[in-house]
Amino acid sequence: MLQRVxxxxxxxxxxxxxxxxxxxxxxxxxxxxxxxxxxxxxFYLPYQQTFGFSEFTLTQIYAIYVLGNMVxxxxxxxxxxxxxxxxxxxxxLLLACLSTLLFIFAAGTIWLxxxxxxxxxxxxxxxxxxxAWLVDIDAExxxxxxxxxxxxANFAGSAIGPLAGGVLYQYAFAPMQLAWVCYLAALAGVLIxxxxxxxxxxxxxxxxxxxxRIAVPRRLRRYFITPALTAFCVFAFIGYYLAxxxxxxxxxxxxxxxLATGAIMFVLFMGGLGALLAERRFPCDRxxxxxxxxxxxxxxxxxxxxxxxxxxxxxxxxxLTAAASGMGFGGSLRVVGQIxxxxxxxxxxSAYYLACFVGASIPVLGIGLAAVLWGLSAASLIFTVVTSLxxxxxxxxxxxxx
Numbered sequence: 041m042l043q044r045v046x047x048x049x050x051x052x053x054x055x056x057x058x059x060x061x062x063x064x065x066x067x068x069x070x071x072x073x074x075x076x077x078x079x080x081x082x083f084y085l086p087y088q089q090t091f092g093f094s095e096f097t098l099t100q101i102y103a104i105y106v107l108g109n110m111v112x113x114x115x116x117x118x119x120x121x122x123x124x125x126x127x128x129x130x131x132x133l134l135l136a137c138l139s140t141l142l143f144i145f146a147a148g149t150i151w152l153x154x155x156x157x158x159x160x161x162x163x164x165x166x167x168x169x170x171x172a173w174l175v176d177i178d179a180e181x182x183x184x185x186x187x188x189x190x191x192x193a194n195f196a197g198s199a200i201g202p203l204a205g206g207v208l209y210q211y212a213f214a215p216m217q218l219a220w221v222c223y224l225a226a227l228a229g230v231l232i233x234x235x236x237x238x239x240x241x242x243x244x245x246x247x248x249x250x251x252x253r254i255a256v257p258r259r260l261r262r263y264f265i266t267p268a269l270t271a272f273c274v275f276a277f278i279g280y281y282l283a284x285x286x287x288x289x290x291x292x293x294x295x296x297x298x299l300a301t302g303a304i305m306f307v308l309f310m311g312g313l314g315a316l317l318a319e320r321r322f323p324c325d326r327x328x329x330x331x332x333x334x335x336x337x338x339x340x341x342x343x344x345x346x347x348x349x350x351x352x353x354x355x356x357x358x359x360l361t362a363a364a365s366g367m368g369f370g371g372s373l374r375v376v377g378q379i380x381x382x383x384x385x386x387x388x389x390s391a392y393y394l395a396c397f398v399g400a401s402i403p404v405l406g407i408g409l410a411a412v413l414w415g416l417s418a419a420s421l422i423f424t425v426v427t428s429l430x431x432x433x434x435x436x437x438x439x440x441x442x
Contacts, residue, residue: 062177096411105163116128174186209302269434271372327368
């Protein structure tokens with residue numbers, strides 16, 4: 041049965057093959073996926089008040105979607121190399137629709153866990169496959185814009201999500217339902233666009249390999265370590281930042297916290313997009329180095345903003361975080377695009393995004409546990425010190441590989 045399904049997919053791809061030139065559609069898919077991953081951020085505290093769960097449970101809900109990411113990237117990330125990009129992206133968008141329905145009808149904490157888990161699966165598939173698709177398109181035209189487009193779509197979607205959620209939370213009726221209904225309509229539009237795009241040939245032959253492994257060819261691993269560690273550090277800080285931001289804003293601005301949280305996140309990701317566009321003027325290795333160096337003052341400023349409950353320090357920390365994330369993410373993603381051969385593009389993209397998603401989620405769980413044991417201030421200090429040490433390790437690794 042599985043063989044017939046696989047043969048049918050290959051036949052469909054070969055029969056309908058035409059070169060894929062739909063850059064806007066690919067970027068919309070990536071942006072829509074990341075929009076869904078941040079849309080819920082202004083609603084986390086209202087969910088906590090409505091369903092009555094603890095701070096540690098809140099960090100678990102935030103971080104659980106890494107499990108979906110890991111399933112997508114370890115088991116399914118290479119499927120589009122064998123089956124083609126379009127079928128996998130269709131599946132990713134349908135999973136995003138399922139996650140959205142779970143949020144709409146959420147009646148308890150378990151619904152939030154399920155919604156985040158399915159969202160992680162959708163984002164993992166969409167990000168790795170969408171990036172590989174953009175690289176395919178660029179390879180046909182001998183350009184080097186794919187990774188910048190993928191990262192730009194990531195930042196744009198991540199910026200729009202919390203701002204839209206914050207505005208709806210502040211002014212709309214039944215905002216926690218309306219936000220997800222609007223997102224579901226947007227997903228339906230993207231699905232229609234993708235359906236109209238011709239399918240492409242797989243880039244790798246043979247049956248799909250579902251064995252769980254990080255599929256970076258041995259000869260490329262020494263070049264992959266530094267961008268992967270850079271991505272881990274950048275996204276660890278972003279995950280920590282986003283997990284704590286609603287609580288910090290609620291202390292600083294008790295009224296209008298949801299809208300302020302969305303606005304600050306919009307500044308964070310749009311600033312990251314601006315840094316991403318600026319980093320194209322530098323060699324990718326230099327961009328990585330600048331991003332890593334900027335992470336240390338960003339970490340320290342955000343810790344002080346949390347400790348002192350200072351809006352100005354929070355804004356400064358947000359701007360430093362935006363610059364560090366744009367330079368570090370953009371530079372490391374460009375390195376990954378340069379070292380990826382066509383037959384392994386999706387698999388290497390999956391390995392890279394695995395480092396991103398693990399960084400964005402696992403440290404947040406550690407913060408939640410440390411906060412239970414020693415208090416949030418001590419947990420934040422531990423995170424700041426450990427992440428700074430990882431930044432130093434990334435810089436040393438980069439130097440040894442150059």
